[in-house]
Amino acid sequence: MKKFLAAALLALSMPVAAEQIYTIGVEQAAFLPHYSGDAQGNYQGFARELLDSFAAHSGVRLVYKVLPADELLPALLDGRVDAKYPDNPNWSEPAKAGHRLHYSQAVVNYVDGVMVAPRRVGRGIDELRRLAVVDGWTPWGYEDRVATNQILLVSSENLPRMVRQALLKDSDGAYYNVVVAAHYLNNVRAKPGALVFDADLPHTRSTFNLSSLNHPELIESFDRYLKNQQSAVATLKAKHQVEKNLFSEYVGMEQWKIEFLERQKAKELESGVQH
Template sequence: MQVFHSIRLALLASFAGWLIQCPVSAAEPDSQPIPTYSVVVQDIDYYPIYKADLASNEYSGYLRDLMDAFAAAEAIRFEYKVRPVRRMIWEYTRGLYDFALPDHPNWNKSEKLGMELSYSPPLLHFADGLYVLRENAGITREQMADYGTIHGFTPWKFQDRIDQGNVELITASSPENLVLMALAGRVEVINLAAPVAEYHFRNLDATGRFETAAHLLPVSLSSYHLSSARHPDIINALADFLEQNPEIPQQLQEKYRFPALPSGD
């Protein structure tokens, strides 16, 4: 596990070595500063994929490690700006930041209307599904009375039924709280990415308590991307980095104990 834990440090050390060998002293007036780019991120705890905290402006998890590895390889720096979800979208579409993470071509289409955005290849593919307690595994779509998700996430999977009043939307501030609510019987059906669900099931000693509810909604694959309206060149460089270094995301996924994708995908 040590090799997985030290991936980012090794890449940063390599970058530091490059700086030391550089023949131009940092004190010389013609030395070039490290190019620095702003990345706006959601104020959401979706660990281990990502975790952002507005109060401390800290950002961590798989996406952060992967971006740091890319930045070290390119000799650039990313500065992460944590913003509430709706504020993030509003500010990003008005040009306040260089990049948004995570993003997806299908997200916030009306807000992005007229923007020429470049998207990276997927930084992560993951299974996205519904979970119920094992004792509720037989619930049918007709019996489904609620839908639990993270505050700020769009409940598009059941939006029609929520709008019609047939399903109650219940939100939690974090995946941990959502799982605890389900264990306490305060919500019956919850939606989480598989890496996030399994991480919290382990931490809350709830492994084996939940089952996927594919009969309510088939498990689907989702993906996260980096987007930019200003720097398609960096997006292209990230695409090259992912293609040339497939072992890095793989090792990071092993480090964070991401589950395998469903067979056949």
């Protein structure tokens, strides 16, 4: 009995390991299906569910700090947040100079490009004279034409405004994340297919990553999660459709639209064979 009591007292006297808590800086923006963060600190979408799943599997606690996009990197570099999502090694390179950031494996793939009215698809870059861009975005691949006034940038305060400009023909196209723009058209504006991605125009394919300055152990743990829970990650991607048709010509389109276009192609091929 004495031995049991001694062991029990020893166990009670041993310090309990504190739960590891990390503060993740996330973006204050309506960017579904990837994520949505507001000024009240609410955060949801694919990224939230993925990070919550990682925390549950890894035994850590994540606290989300929603910040305007231009405040995220400074918050990471001065230690106000432990990690930043999304990030990418190629973003804001001058501001990151002198800092050794740690990056996770690719979390999700994305495409930024130009959405145009279906009748304008394939017309080429020379027909793109006015390009709507949300304030703060850089239309990569169009810098030279913008600098020489071959393309005029049409400022938009947000995605809804930019889509409206393109639909009203105030611009010839709209530059944005293709999946996010299509999600807005399909689910919020209820105009599926009103604007479509023109893959013939310059566009960027890259990835969203998790980054940290002072916590490489967090990045290593997150990478293990991405590797060991590939099935769970794939299920979340499919649920939120963050990579929907990303590697096909139908990126961002709803399935009924894809099936319609495929039937049209089949008819055209059949007609060509008959002639």
